[in-house]
Amino acid sequence: xxxxRVLTEFTYEPSSVERGYTGQTLYVNLSExxxxxxxxxxxxxxxxxxxxxxxxxxxxHGVNDDTKWDDPENEIVISSGPCGGITQxxxxxxxxxxxxxPLTNIVIDxxxxxxxxxxxxxxxxxxxxxxxxxxxxxxxFIDGVSGRVTIEEAPDVPVDTHLVGHWLIEQxxxxxxxxxxxxxxxxxxxxxxxxxxxxxxxxxxxxxKSPRFKQAGRGGTGTVFRDKRIKALVVKSPPVKGDSNHPAxxxxxxxxxxRLHKEIHDHDDHQNRMRRxxxxxxxxxxxxxxxxxxxxxxxxxxxxxPKINGEVWEARFTQGLPDGxxxxxxxxxxxxxxxxxxxxGPYKGQRVIVDGxxxxxxxxxxxxxxxxxxxxxxxxxxxxxxxxxxxISYGTLTAFAMECYEAGILDREKTGGLDLRFGNAEASLSLxxxxxxxxxxxxxxxxxxxxxxxxxxxxxxxAPQFLQDIGMESKGLEYSMYIPKESLAxxxxxxxxxxxxxxxxxxxxxMDMVSNLLPTFEDKAEALHYFPLFRTWFGLCGFCKLPWNDxxxxxxxxxxxxxxxxxxxxxxxxIFSGVTGHEIxxxxxxxxxxxxYNFQRVFNIRLGYGRREHDAIPYRSQGPVTVxxxxxxxxxxxxxxxxVVGIDPAGMPTEEKIATLREYREAQYEKLKDAVYERRGWTxxxxxxxxxxxNLGIDFPEVVAVVDKYL
Amino acid sequence: MIRVNxxxxxxxxxxxxxxALLERFRYTFPHIIVKIDRRVxxxxxxxxxxxxxxxxxxxxxxxxxx
Amino acid sequence: MGKVLSYDPDLCVGCFVCEExxxxxxxxxxxxxxxxxxxxxxxxxxxxxxxCIQCGECTxxxxxxxxxxxxxxxxxxxxxxxxxCLACVGFCPYQAMFYHADQTExxxxxxxxxxxxxxxxxxxxxxxx
Numbered sequence: 012x013x014x015x016r017v018l019t020e021f022t023y024e025p026s027s028v029e030r031g032y033t034g035q036t037l038y039v040n041l042s043e044x045x046x047x048x049x050x051x052x053x054x055x056x057x058x059x060x061x062x063x064x065x066x067x068x069x070x071x072h073g074v075n076d077d078t079k080w081d082d083p084e085n086e087i088v089i090s091s092g093p094c095g096g097i098t099q100x101x102x103x104x105x106x107x108x109x110x111x112x113p114l115t116n117i118v119i120d121x122x123x124x125x126x127x128x129x130x131x132x133x134x135x136x137x138x139x140x141x142x143x144x145x146x147x148x149x150x151x152f153i154d155g156v157s158g159r160v161t162i163e164e165a166p167d168v169p170v171d172t173h174l175v176g177h178w179l180i181e182q183x184x185x186x187x188x189x190x191x192x193x194x195x196x197x198x199x200x201x202x203x204x205x206x207x208x209x210x211x212x213x214x215x216x217x218x219x220k221s222p223r224f225k226q227a228g229r230g231g232t233g234t235v236f237r238d239k240r241i242k243a244l245v246v247k248s249p250p251v252k253g254d255s256n257h258p259a260x261x262x263x264x265x266x267x268x269x270r271l272h273k274e275i276h277d278h279d280d281h282q283n284r285m286r287r288x289x290x291x292x293x294x295x296x297x298x299x300x301x302x303x304x305x306x307x308x309x310x311x312x313x314x315x316x317p318k319i320n321g322e323v324w325e326a327r328f329t330q331g332l333p334d335g336x337x338x339x340x341x342x343x344x345x346x347x348x349x350x351x352x353x354x355x356g357p358y359k360g361q362r363v364i365v366d367g368x369x370x371x372x373x374x375x376x377x378x379x380x381x382x383x384x385x386x387x388x389x390x391x392x393x394x395x396x397x398x399x400x401x402x403i404s405y406g407t408l409t410a411f412a413m414e415c416y417e418a419g420i421l422d423r424e425k426t427g428g429l430d431l432r433f434g435n436a437e438a439s440l441s442l443x444x445x446x447x448x449x450x451x452x453x454x455x456x457x458x459x460x461x462x463x464x465x466x467x468x469x470x471x472x473x474a475p476q477f478l479q480d481i482g483m484e485s486k487g488l489e490y491s492m493y494i495p496k497e498s499l500a501x502x503x504x505x506x507x508x509x510x511x512x513x514x515x516x517x518x519x520x521x522m523d524m525v526s527n528l529l530p531t532f533e534d535k536a537e538a539l540h541y542f543p544l545f546r547t548w549f550g551l552c553g554f555c556k557l558p559w560n561d562x563x564x565x566x567x568x569x570x571x572x573x574x575x576x577x578x579x580x581x582x583x584x585x586i587f588s589g590v591t592g593h594e595i596x597x598x599x600x601x602x603x604x605x606x607x608y609n610f611q612r613v614f615n616i617r618l619g620y621g622r623r624e625h626d627a628i629p630y631r632s633q634g635p636v637t638v639x640x641x642x643x644x645x646x647x648x649x650x651x652x653x654x655v656v657g658i659d660p661a662g663m664p665t666e667e668k669i670a671t672l673r674e675y676r677e678a679q680y681e682k683l684k685d686a687v688y689e690r691r692g693w694t695x696x697x698x699x700x701x702x703x704x705x706n707l708g709i710d711f712p713e714v715v716a717v718v719d720k721y722l
Numbered sequence: 723m724i725r726v727n728x729x730x731x732x733x734x735x736x737x738x739x740x741x742a743l744l745e746r747f748r749y750t751f752p753h754i755i756v757k758i759d760r761r762v763x764x765x766x767x768x769x770x771x772x773x774x775x776x777x778x779x780x781x782x783x784x785x786x787x788x
Numbered sequence: 789m790g791k792v793l794s795y796d797p798d799l800c801v802g803c804f805v806c807e808e809x810x811x812x813x814x815x816x817x818x819x820x821x822x823x824x825x826x827x828x829x830x831x832x833x834x835x836x837x838x839x840c841i842q843c844g845e846c847t848x849x850x851x852x853x854x855x856x857x858x859x860x861x862x863x864x865x866x867x868x869x870x871x872x873c874l875a876c877v878g879f880c881p882y883q884a885m886f887y888h889a890d891q892t893e894x895x896x897x898x899x900x901x902x903x904x905x906x907x908x909x910x911x912x913x914x915x916x917x
Binding site: 098099191217220250251252253254261262265268269270271272273275276331333335338341621 | 848849850851852868870871872873874875877878879888892893899909
């Protein structure tokens with residue numbers, strides 16, 4: 012039991028869920044200490060579905076055109092989706108977090124596992140919307156068992172996440188059984204002093220008898236969270252059962268679930284081994300294809316990669332535990348290293364559970380920074396999590412700083428003594444701890460790559476073009492862990508996103524670069540239309556994408572368009588129809604997403620961005636910037652020049668070859684933009700056309716008013 | 723001459739198996755569909771199926787990852 | 789070792805009385821889809837049966853601890869803890885965990901012995917080691 016001072020208490024009758032919806036969202040204002048129940052409207056369900064859609068809709072109505080991330084009007088919205096919380100189908104407990112990002116100034120949407128989202132729904136709420144800023148640190152406690160929401164002053168509640176987890180189960184849960192259906196959202200001290208704060212969503216691991224954490228990583232939502240002076244959100248719900256969503260037809264859902272469980276049982280061991288090694292299975296494969304970020308995305312492979320590959324992690328992870336981040340997920344990729352003793356920092360000597368690492372973390376804080384020591388990666392992973400820092404942004408910005416250090420742009424004086432060479436794990440850890448303490452170079456680095464570029468140019472006289480070329484950010488968000496250099500489609504997959512270069516929109520590298528299935532601009536444009544929309548759909552409904560294609564049914568190779576895993580797409584059609592009672596087709600999936608996707612683009616335009624110039628990308632995402640990079644794969648690059656660009660490289664100095672290749676590739680990207688915007692129904696400036704908005708049924712006056720200026 | 727993925731050409735060798743071709747290209751991804759002249763090759767045959775001269779080979783990597 | 793059902797295919801006459809008895813006992817209805825034992829006739833005179841042999845593998849798969857062996861070695865489904873994910877159904881090595889549209893929780897043989905009593909061919913027995 013807590014002894015916090017209660018600032019506001021709101022009581023309610025927890026409504027039961029009907030066909031995936033409670034019909035209510037919870038609005039909390041921390042400036043005014045008010046709590047309100049808002050109805051879910053028909054427009055919301057029909058056009059915005061749930062999850063990211065609800066987040067965007069609520070945020071749109073909450074902010075002004077000029078709202079900045081740290082204005083009280085900014086909101087954090089958390090929503091799962093109508094299918095979120097079903098237990099039969101693997102990967103059905105995801106939530107989306109939406110806010111205006113401190114890194115990009117536009118909307119970030121971040122997909123996260125853990126229990127909070129589904130439990131929020133079962134506590135009575137389709138979404139949680141938080142606005143305003145508290146005067147002093149608070150928690151918000153949503154008790155769906157007694158029907159009570161409180162805002163409480165919380166001076167004694169910890170900030171760092173692994174401590175919040177213990178507080179949750181020891182102080183907030185009254186019994187062991189309470190722990191099962193309670194979850195927290197928290198950030199950490201790192202989120203207070205940087206723009207790259209993440210949110211940690213807890214789940215209670217019954218076998219380990221401990222909280223575990225999944226992350227809403229991208230975009231700085233943790234920074235917004237601490238700016239609002241929230242220490243934790245806590246939800247408590249009644250016990251979860253197989254029909255908690257009161258679906259229209261549970262039999263259809265159950266049939267799909269058992270089918271997939273069986274498929275995973277029969278095939279995971281000889282496919283990706285997710286149940287044993289999780290997303291790290293991808294590390295060596297990416298290295299084999301020159302796609303693993305090494306040394307700030309300079310290279311795509313490294314001889315030391317075997318030290319941090321899937322086999323290594325399979326041996327480090329504790330085996331044989333359920334490891335799903337929501338009930339019923341037999342893809343079970345949420346592995347952990349137990350009893351890891353921390354060597355550095357304020358928790359040195361503690362033996363902890365490290366949630367991960369995921370592939371992205373290994374690429375970011377590991378190979379991207381030239382670090383190939385599993386223990387260093389584990390330590391960096393743990394501290395990023397507990398400090399509330401996005402491992403992807405942390406890794407990419409540190410790699411950028413390391414390259415600047417090696418290039419002489421930074422030196423020990425500027426870094427306050429940190430010897431930021433690639434591979435120096437001690438220096439990276441010191442930097443990380445500085446970010447948590449809000450000190451030294453940590454304060455500069457924690458601003459992110461885009462702002463470091465500006466600072467290094469203005470204050471250290473570094474060449475702005477070089478910084479722009481090597482600084483792997485677009486729209487202000489750091490790149491995630493795939494080298495897009497040799498795939499024009501993936502350059503678009505990262506550059507032509509709504510939120511910034513996060514691979515959850517489109518992951519087309521293999522289709523394009525290796526399988527050569529997208530040879531023309533039209534093919535690429537079609538893929539850049541379809542796949543972002545397909546993946547958006549998961550975030551409307553509460554699904555995780557991994558069970559879609561990280562397990563493949565045995566007869567998939569005989570299907571038309573096997574890359575779409577049609578049998579699994581059909582499962583999702585069945586489940587959505589089974590939950591909501593609305594019969595849909597696979598084409599409807601795309602149509603639903605297209606509405607939300609275009610609305611998000613207009614939202615970005617409303618905030619002053621979202622047009623062609625904002626889809627710019629750094630040249631390192633397209634080709635070799637330096638002689639070192641070019642000559643590391645000299646023969647390959649020469650062949651590109653002769654076969655693709657049509658220029659004979661014989662006798663050319665490397666600098667000229669680089670410039671020639673660059674001119675070609677930059678022109679290609681501009682042509683790609685044209686093809687993609689056309690396919691998406693946007694103008695050549697990347698603005699959704701009126702006709703497009705009309706066809707999607709979102710030509711609301713306030714939406715039209717935004718695009719009108721540019722049409 | 724063998725054409726791979728509509729783009730790469732390599733000289734035909736007698737007895738070049740699917741497995742050997744995949745290894746040559748360093749195609750280590752677990753979900754690869756191989757078609758020779760538009761007919762799917764079952765994975766169990768990769769080590770033994772020889773690729774004929776003039777074949778149009780597709781090695782389609784299922785996207786997975788990320 | 790513990791309590792477990794056993795079946796002799798050579799004695800079985802394929803009458804399906806065991807299925808009827810089981811579903812009547814546990815679900816008050818004669819419905820083979822609600823039986824914890826399933827007899828299979830391959831059409832060529834070969835009979836076989838599927839039912840839980842209490843191997844316990846499902847107890848590792850269950851995310852909530854709803855599956856555990858009691859003191860007689862019988863794996864029990866604790867409905868209060870079950871969240872209805874059906875992972876056990878998908879993962880049972882013998883396909884002996886069953887589910888039905890009417891039920892949120894899965895069900896399985898618990899070696900209660902009712903089918904043994906009703907079998908006219910004495911093809912079923914409860915072993916208790």
